[in-house]
Amino acid sequence: MGMSVTISAAAETDAEQILKLQYLCYQSEAELYGDYSIEPLTQSLDDLRAELGSGCVLVARLGEEVVGSVRGTVDDDGTAVITGLIVHPRMQRHGLGGRLLGALETRLAGEWAARRFRLATGQRSEGNLRLYRKWGYEPTGTEEVTRKLTLVTLEKEATAVAFATSA
Template sequence: MGMSVTISAAAEHDAEQILKLQYLCYQSEAELYGDYTIEPLTQTLDDLRAELGRGCVLVARLGEEVVGSVRAAVDTEGTAVITGLIVHPRLRRHGLGGRLLAAIEERLAGEWGAKRFRLATGRRGEGSLRLYLKWGYTRTDAEPAGRNLTAVTLEKEAGPAGAHALVTSA
């Protein structure tokens, strides 16, 4: 019988695994846009370590291996900006992205006082867009974010702690 994936707060010693996973996960995005200079592929280990210290970072583990991650920071107005939602390619389309999103929303609303959530994804990232719309996010903006990249911004209001707006199709 296989191991189950657990989600927990990231620790500083997770930084290297997160960075390697991030590099792996964003290869397809870079290929999609023909731009290998996107920030997730150029971020340094020191920058990632600094990010771990400033915000809320979660990891998904399969045993000792980091197979997913998500991070966020909450501004003074209560807006949580969620970034870096990644899932190892071999584990995609099994609900892990939704589990990570739900876990960070719950933590941000409960411990960080978030009133709303905001995230962005590439316009051509159909899988990501589908996930965010399924979880109740609505498009609020789209703007150029690189040579060939248009970033779509999505938002939703935070509900009561522990309540997740999973939207199902009829």
């Protein structure tokens, strides 16, 4: 490939690339659940820009191209909610999702004082569930969103971050 992927904080100027990548990445989820009205496919650029300003958003770049992204916010109780982990389809299954997740966990625990991490994915999203379990997340609950979609919530304590990032 000749270039390495770098991970850094997202800039306001990344919003359009993140939104386009998000649209591409969530097509498979929409197909899996038979629902193309899911929020990642209907989010506006303005809404995404607002997210960029209200939490921690990281991007993975290959040269100038954004090939991955992840977002997180921390509430008053120290719970970090992680959302929007996306990796370009051509870059998947090479560890980039894990690198993004680990980088976000480290940043949220350090700069944002997160004490625990929470994320959610659909019950049929086996690749996502496998990744999250590999990174130490344990299922803590489910929520039926529609007849076809049940979200699985997974969590882990921030103390597990040091182990996961050193593994």
